[in-house]
Amino acid sequence: MTLARRWRSALGLAVLLAAFVPLTCAPLAAAQAVPTPTSQPTARPPEPKQAYTLPPxxxxxxxxxxxxxxxxxxxxxxxxxxxxxxxxxxxxxSSVESWTQRIARRPWLQGLIFFALFLIAVFLAGLPLDVIGHLASRRYGISVQGWASWLGEEGKSLGLSLLVGAPLLLFFNWMVRRWPRRFWLCAWLITLPLMLLATFAEPLVIDPLFNKFEPLQKTDPALVQQLEKVVKRTGIDIPPSRMFLMKASTKTNGINAYVTGFGPSKRIVVWDTTINRIPDNEILFIFGHETGHYVLHHIAKGLTLAGAGLFFVYWGCAVFAGWLARRFGPRWGATGLASRTGFVVLLLTLSLAGFLLEPVSNAVSRHFEHQADIYGQEAIHGIVPNPQKTVVAAFNALGRAWLSNPHPNPFFQFWLGSHPSIQQRATFAEHYDPWKNGGHGKYFMH
Ligand SMILES: [Zn+2]
Known part of the structure; x- marks a missing residue:
């Protein structure tokens, strides 16, 4: 589910350029998977009670x-x-490329117009699917966001992608012209600091454009006091100034919390929908889980892995795009990779790589999420009477709020699941008690 799904933006940046091309539907990204068809033998033994269930x-x-x-x-x-x-x-x-050459004299202006039109076309192509996603989310009672507000956010996203994306694409395109053979290496070198900058700036610049954040200390000092118990137990200093409340209730019924930012902008964010909906003990677990991401440096690790993976992605895409341009360039009107249209060939290979590598980045993500679950459950040991029960209850609340399928299809779970399924998480929590028989936790000795 979506506890801390934001730290994933670090991995999501793995294919930075492809990030300007995604057409997937964010509003429903949280929910997962199709049911496994169940055969119904007549005399089936009763199924053991599952850790995560929903009413029929x-x-x-x-x-x-x-x-x-x-x-x-x-x-x-x-x-x-x-x-x-x-x-x-x-x-x-190629037609648009020639047109920009006719209407503008300066190459950079031609490029800027070309990439702006490109981003608008990509946005419009993805809009129908986004609309279906929002329709479904509203219909099933997850989203409560009106269409005007939703469209406003879509417009903001487009504006942002034009403002940042178009110059960035132009810059990368320039690199291909400047270093026709080694451009992928230069692009890789420049992508690393850009990823850091994007992760750092996201909570400070991007997020406030879409949501309202307030210091948790100001809106809910009683909760901060509760959370301090977990903070104290972890022994790690997360000052209240790094805890924020996000006003999500105007848009969604979903409950969520996440860790975002990098260095001085690193923070824990809790949605306001979470706070009034579930008991404090369960919030303590959710907070413990987020603390896990925070103290286990999952954002930094995600960025490092993404950076390393990107080296091979850029290299592979450069080779493949080069071949495509030689083979199909004349038919597509692409005069080499350095042309604007040639750069679209590169973006095509990058978005293909992004799609094919999704299971890899999701596997890494699921690993981090599992670690954070363990950390969260251990963090509330000794603070709540029965951590197993609390965590199972928290996952049931989370699954219910997002209408998460208790029997997700294994293939889609493998390909798309950024988190283990709620069923897997609840089942693990139900049986996880390292202190039984005098043992100790993975992250906590006492
Ligand atoms: Zn998480």
Whole structure:
């Protein structure tokens, strides 16, 4: 589920350029997977009670919603790739490139116009799927955000991508012109500091454009006092100035908390929907889980892994795009990779790599999430009477709030699951008690 799904933005940046091309549907990204078809033998032994269950009415909804969101996610990725290919194959890209050369004299201005139009086209191509995603999210009672507000946010995203994305694409395109053979290495070198900068700036510049944040200390001092118990037990200094409350209730019924930022901007954010909905003990676990991401340096580790992986991604994409440009360039009107249209060929290979590598980044993400679950459960040991019960209850509340499917389809879970399924997480928590028989935790000795 979406506890701390934001730290993943570090991994999401893995294919920085491809990040400007995603057509997946964010609103439903939280829910997962299609039900496994169950055969119904007549004399089946009773199933053991599962750790995460939903009442029948909600179960049917969760199954339907997960089917929609899985299909949207996969179709969105494939459509994103297909759309770039269409831009090339129909020669739309090369026509626009020639047009910019006719209307503007300076190459940088031609490039800026070209990439701005490119980003608008990509945005419009993805809009119908985004609309379906928001429709479904509203229909199933997850989102309560009105269409005007939703469209406003879409517009802001587009504005942001034009403001930052167009110059960035132009800059990377310039690198291909400047270093036709080694551009991928230069691009890689420049991507690393850009990733750091983006992660640092996200909570300070980007997030406030879309949501309201307040210091938790100001809005909920009683909760901060509770959380201090967990902070004290972890022995790690997370000052209250790094705890924020996000006003999510105007947009969603979902509950969530996450860790974001880097260095001085690193922080823990709790949605206001979480606070009034579930008992304090369960909030302590959620906070413990987030603390786990925080103290186990998952953002920094994610960035490091992404940076290392990107070296090979850029190299591979440069080789593959070079081949594509030689083989199909004349048909697509791409005169080498350094042209604007040639750069679209590069973006096509990057978005293909991004899609194919999704299971890899999600596997890393699931590993981090599992670590944070362990950390969170150990962190509340000795503070709440029965950590196993508390954590199982927290996952049930979380699953119910997001209508998470208790039996996600294994393939979609493998490909799209940034977190282990709620069922896996609740089942693990139910049986996790390292202190039993005089043992100790993985992260806590006492
Ligand atoms: Zn997490």
């Amino acid at each position: 009415g909600e179960l049917a909804k969760a199954v339907a919603l997960s089917r929609i969101s899985d299909i949207l996610a996969i179709v969105g990725s494939l459509w994103g790739i297909a759309f770039l290919w269409l831009l090339l194959a129909t020669r739309a890209s």
